[in-house]
Amino acid sequence: MIALPDLAEIEAMDATDPLRSMRRRFALPEGVIYLDGNSLGAASSDVFDEIEKAATREWAHDLIRAWNTAGWFHMPVELGDRLGRLIGARPGQTVVCDTTSINIYKVLHAALAMRPDRSVIVAEGDSFPTDLYMAEGVASTRPGTVLRLEGVDAPTIEDLIDERVAVILVNHVNYKSGRLRDMAALTRRAHQAGALIVWDLCHTAGALPVDLDGSNADFAIGCTYKYLNGGPGSPAFIYGAKRHHDDIRQPLSGWWGHARPFAFEQGYAAGTGIRRFLCGTQPVLSMRALKGALDLWDKVDMNVVRGKSIALTDLFIRLVEARCGAFGLELESPRDGAERGSQVSFAHPHGYQVMRALIERGVIGDFRAPATIRFGFTPLYVGYRDVWDAVEVLEDILRTGVWRDARFAVKTAVT
């Protein structure tokens, strides 16, 4: 086993980190180690500049004309292409719009319509729940559609794939454990059975490289407010492989997806390409925050991000186990970095209180019932010294038992 690094070695790792200069762009508060960028990414000066420009210059000055002069109308496609580079999508296959939930609805409808003789949607019992709720919603509009779940109807998702399956909706990285799926292999397995596959990339985009095109994926959806740092509730995205574009039919057929949106025709005529997934007028200011965030990503190599992500999460696991191992923590994430997204989860019987104590001390992660404490590592603004310091705080909290204090016991909503 490799010896644990000491503080001098940790600082040397930061000093040679190729992403070190990115950190300055983020507006992180003093005294905080932010390990919840997998829930809401941090704010950057690039974002502040973009929204100020959009509001006080474009909107205030150009008014209605800004839809053309500032290119607002084209942002879903323009930002989609830029985001596409980070997820292995060639241009013209990704649009930014609406919410993850709504995009799941569109894409499941489109996939079911492409497999009219099949009636099964396969998903994961431990999926982030809104995926399942939206699949239920889709099924409610298509009598006979059946939702079958990994962990409920069979032990693995592979067990559920057969010739009745129209579409598989699957998370690339599990939101709770951080476990990673093999995109190419599962996509191949789906296609062998004649099924389509939709990849949920909420915990992937900006966290690690994926190759949607190279994996032959059919569709993907995801949010932009986690690792991409687009801002709270920033618009989501949707990817559709080019080979499917002419077959996309989805019922959220609003005017932004129309072939001639400004002709004001009575009947719907679907536009071409990935624009078929657009529906209504998009929230420009939130979209512009995302544009600011993507300006920053344009300069980033996802392989460098992945290298640092694995180094950060490996280091965290090793330090926690070496220094806090006696206090009842149990690793819930895969130990092998190749099987893990950019987060680490531990179970602790009093995880809720432990996390509240951590947050009070400035180490922000989050808690997922019943017993998971979850830490996200965002390589653009988290450094090795942050990992070291976070573990010091965690060790202190566990060793002193301060988490038993009554002030940490009250349960309130945690998002």
Place this chain on the structure above:
Amino acid sequence: MIALPDLAEIEAMDATDPLRSMRRRFALPEGVIYLDGNSLGAASSDVFDEIEKAATREWAHDLIRAWNTAGWFHMPVELGDRLGRLIGARPGQTVVCDTTSINIYKVLHAALAMRPDRSVIVAEGDSFPTDLYMAEGVASTRPGTVLRLEGVDAPTIEDLIDERVAVILVNHVNYKSGRLRDMAALTRRAHQAGALIVWDLCHTAGALPVDLDGSNADFAIGCTYKYLNGGPGSPAFIYGAKRHHDDIRQPLSGWWGHARPFAFEQGYAAGTGIRRFLCGTQPVLSMRALKGALDLWDKVDMNVVRGKSIALTDLFIRLVEARCGAFGLELESPRDGAERGSQVSFAHPHGYQVMRALIERGVIGDFRAPATIRFGFTPLYVGYRDVWDAVEVLEDILRTGVWRDARFAVKTAVT
């Protein structure tokens, strides 16, 4: 006939305008008379302050905690109630979320599910088109559903109302002509036939008072970026009368509408009340822009807005007809202020060129094919002198024929 006012009288009208002080809050550019607030409302310092606070203080400082500390999660309901006051909705019946198109989808599904033995949706052939496109989308998921249109299947909407009709989707103010419907009368007529009614208030909210509760309306939807000045693409709203809340079933069943969104349950369980219309995570920065805009509306009496709106539009019609009547303009809006929203449309055989010439001279209205020039009058920031000056420019353009210049002939997308 009353004599036309002269410039001194116009200025006196501005001097005694009870809404005069509101204008200072808006960031209108020099040299522009903005008569397109019915398409995109103007920016205000209140909005700039709100988005800066949300981004640089709440998001940047509180990070994930801001969902609770800054009340982000509750904004759809909080802003819904504040907007509700402007449309005659008591608290607990309005939420701000998603887009108008998506809200139409939800509400038509909910209405159809409440009338399972009926299969007809009635709408208007000259509706803003996305309403029809979304109705088509809903119908595509419910085999047997028929869309019948005023102006296509019968001359008036009343002719189409019979015992086969599940729901009527109708614009309170027509986007092109500005013609106003009688909300109480048409709602009564719908209910007599056992149908439900959905009011599209895109050109109503912030333009004139309506009384959804008092009219016994069932549902309403609308946008917030026109007269309410919430910013480009700011989130839309949806109203559902309290008596229907327990019956609301709609397939965009995302986690924000769940009874226990943070319990991460596998199955969907609809929440209570109007929250059933919520779906996914909302764009907080755009939502906060709207909050800034509503801060300003909180101080406004809609009856005062309506009084000024009628005075502005009456004055515009009278001045245009007196000074430009010889140049081929024809009034397309109702002459009687009581039958008109807060806009005035004229037809001109070369309307496109005339509008481009107006915009070049700083008078911003818009054009709707084939021949409509459209002017919106937003009482919070448009004054009587603006009306006078706009007509001077229009008269000059028509008298000199400058609109015939080649530079106004090129047709580009107009939103």
